[in-house]
Amino acid sequence: MEENQETELPVRWSVRISLSAFRDAHAVIPRLAGRARLRRQAWKLQWWNSGDAEVLDVQCRPIPGVPMWEVLVEEGYGFGHGFRVVFVPLEPDGTIWVLCIMKMGEPVTEAMKMIFQARLNAIVERKDVSMENPFGVT
Amino acid sequence: MSTSETSNEAISHAIPFLRFLISMPPRALEEFCHALMECSGQIRADVLQMFEIAEDESLSVDERGHALRTIVDQLHLIPDDEGRFGMDLARSEELAASNFPALAYQVGRMNLQESEFADRLRHLMKTKHITQKELAARIDCTQPAISQMLNRKCRPQRKTLNKIATALAVDVRELWPDLEVSEYLDSVAEFQQDDRIMTEPEAVALRDTSQPRSKLKGQPLPSRKK
Numbered sequence: 001m002e003e004n005q006e007t008e009l010p011v012r013w014s015v016r017i018s019l020s021a022f023r024d025a026h027a028v029i030p031r032l033a034g035r036a037r038l039r040r041q042a043w044k045l046q047w048w049n050s051g052d053a054e055v056l057d058v059q060c061r062p063i064p065g066v067p068m069w070e071v072l073v074e075e076g077y078g079f080g081h082g083f084r085v086v087f088v089p090l091e092p093d094g095t096i097w098v099l100c101i102m103k104m105g106e107p108v109t110e111a112m113k114m115i116f117q118a119r120l121n122a123i124v125e126r127k128d129v130s131m132e133n134p135f136g137v138t
Numbered sequence: 139m140s141t142s143e144t145s146n147e148a149i150s151h152a153i154p155f156l157r158f159l160i161s162m163p164p165r166a167l168e169e170f171c172h173a174l175m176e177c178s179g180q181i182r183a184d185v186l187q188m189f190e191i192a193e194d195e196s197l198s199v200d201e202r203g204h205a206l207r208t209i210v211d212q213l214h215l216i217p218d219d220e221g222r223f224g225m226d227l228a229r230s231e232e233l234a235a236s237n238f239p240a241l242a243y244q245v246g247r248m249n250l251q252e253s254e255f256a257d258r259l260r261h262l263m264k265t266k267h268i269t270q271k272e273l274a275a276r277i278d279c280t281q282p283a284i285s286q287m288l289n290r291k292c293r294p295q296r297k298t299l300n301k302i303a304t305a306l307a308v309d310v311r312e313l314w315p316d317l318e319v320s321e322y323l324d325s326v327a328e329f330q331q332d333d334r335i336m337t338e339p340e341a342v343a344l345r346d347t348s349q350p351r352s353k354l355k356g357q358p359l360p361s362r363k364k
């Protein structure tokens with residue numbers, strides 16, 4: 001059947017996670033199986049089309065007041081009603097950085113926005129630094 | 139703003155930070171100060187701001203926790219296996235699975251579930267003569283999303299499974315047979331949370347009302363405090 005031919009989506013982004021977000025995941029989902037399943041949902045961001053309100057079957061939305069987005073994962077894995085994966089797309093690098101993992105009901109307060117910004121500052125400063133060659137000597 | 143007001147404000151901002159420093163054991167304090175000195179001015183300012191948030195009792199426990207985890211990341215440069223900051227999401231699963239057998243088992247299980255789901259979905263679509271486009275339209279998603287599921291590259295959410303089952307007029311367990319097992323395990327995990335309070339309907343559901351209540355009274359357990 002011609003219409004059933006499978007067109008592969010091109011990978012648009014490399015998805016990286018900051019260690020703070022990784023620790024967030026451990027704090028909000030203490031169970032390994034839940035974290036592994038959440039990771040598979042966040043993984044879908046590699047196919048995200050900039051500015052789209054969804055990627056495959058997950059919803060995305062911009063966070064008001066900051067140049068960041070969040071993915072809404074509507075599965076609780078026994079630890080809530082769902083989770084939010086806060087991310088920032090860094091266009092020149094083609095990299096999406098996962099900044100924070102939050103519970104669905106957690107509000108994005110001014111303090112949270114400061115936390116996101118602090119995490120982004122660290123990423124912007126260190127993303128191009130290789131620990132094997134921290135001074136970039138060739 | 140006068141100079142004294144500015145310095146007073148600076149001192150008030152530094153108090154949570156100083157309180158934290160005083161509480162540290164000498165060795166940790168030394169390492170912390172080294173890490174702080176090696177940071178750029180921007181990161182150092184961010185660290186101080188995170189301390190303020192972490193110490194602010196008017197904020198929620200979640201917010202303070204996020205602030206503390208930010209400090210840990212900012213002061214400890216822990217590169218991934220490629221020597222870069224942060225971790226590649228795909229590689230982190232692969233790497234962690236090679237180090238932790240429990241995760242390796244979980245990853246293998248997820249791969250198997252996704253692959254079996256793709257086979258079942260493909261079979262159902264074929265028998266019901268439904269194209270990817272038609273299915274996408276029925277479940278309000280895009281054709282590439284269906285394609286990725288069939289190519290075992292996308293793990294569907296529970297709500298998507300329900301929509302697909304409805305669209306194909308099948309029971310959701312025909313698509314994902316161990317869905318109930320997963321839900322059962324999730325509910326067990328939920329009950330293991332420290333702050334979880336059982337609701338009245340849940341308590342009633344657990345109560346065995348088929349047997350009369352025993353008249354025997356047990357001895358109280360010795361208190362651990364005694």
